[in-house]
Amino acid sequence: KAGVTQTPRYLIKTRGQQVTLSCSPISGHRSVSWYQQTPGQGLQFLFEYFSETQRNKGNFPGRFSGRQFSNSRSEMNVSTLELGDSALYLCASSRGTELAKNIQYFGAGTRLSVL
Amino acid sequence: GENVEQHPSTLSVQEGDSAVIKCTYSDSASNYFPWYKQELGKGPQLIIDIRSNVGEKKDQRIAVTLNKTAKHFSLHITETQPEDSAVYFCAASPLNNAGNMLTFGGGTRLMVKP
Numbered sequence: 001k002a003g004v005t006q007t008p009r010y011l012i013k014t015r016g017q018q019v020t021l022s023c024s025p026i027s028g029h030r031s032v033s034w035y036q037q038t039p040g041q042g043l044q045f046l047f048e049y050f051s052e053t054q055r056n057k058g059n060f061p062g063r064f065s066g067r068q069f070s071n072s073r074s075e076m077n078v079s080t081l082e083l084g085d086s087a088l089y090l091c092a093s094s095r096g097t098e099l100a101k102n103i104q105y106f107g108a109g110t111r112l113s114v115l
Numbered sequence: 116g117e118n119v120e121q122h123p124s125t126l127s128v129q130e131g132d133s134a135v136i137k138c139t140y141s142d143s144a145s146n147y148f149p150w151y152k153q154e155l156g157k158g159p160q161l162i163i164d165i166r167s168n169v170g171e172k173k174d175q176r177i178a179v180t181l182n183k184t185a186k187h188f189s190l191h192i193t194e195t196q197p198e199d200s201a202v203y204f205c206a207a208s209p210l211n212n213a214g215n216m217l218t219f220g221g222g223t224r225l226m227v228k229p
Contacts, residue, residue, distance in 0.1 A: 033216070042221045042222060043159070043222075044219075059116075090159070
């Protein structure tokens with residue numbers, strides 16, 4: 001069974017550019033969550049999608065956005081990149097939306113470097 | 116919102132010794148507490164979790180304890196092995212949260228010396 005796939009694995013951008021990251025969840029999983037991981041702030045929740053609807057949103061500026069397609073694949077977009085956006089962006093998928101009943105499986109992440 | 120603090124940030128033990136990682140949380144509404152292990156170049160992987168209606172849970176060499184009154188929970192790894200070396204994260208979430216939003220602790224880098 002294939003795991004959560006994130007593409008690309010590495011990305012280098014310059015300040016002011018925008019970037020789109022992709023996440024393919026495990027087959028049958030309908031919930032996709034995104035997290036930002038940095039040495040200073042740790043793992044922080046960005047947003048979660050279930051059946052193409054955003055269910056939760058973390059405390060990030062509007063430059064961070066996402067969407068989910070009918071096949072449950074998800075993309076997140078960051079516009080007007082800042083140096084502080086350099087991070088490992090992790091995607092996690094689960095079958096449903098109740099954490100205690102649905103294990104979240106994480107992908108290996110996309111490492112974004114903003115120069 | 117929820118705030119989770121995790122200690123220590125680094126932990127070095129000899130192979131065969133026990134390791135204990137502690138977390139505290141602030142939101143009394145939190146009642147689901149998972150622990151994740153992250154190896155280099157990989158995403159976090161769930162290793163054990165506990166709900167607030169349970170005080171302790173064990174899975175082979177790994178155990179988690181929860182004290183709801185004090186708002187803290189701990190991960191215990193016995194008979195540590197070199198392959199246990201990784202970064203461990205605790206997290207908290209209210210079960211009635213309409214979604215999969217986790218608040219993570221800052222992480223503990225565990226090093227098991229052979």
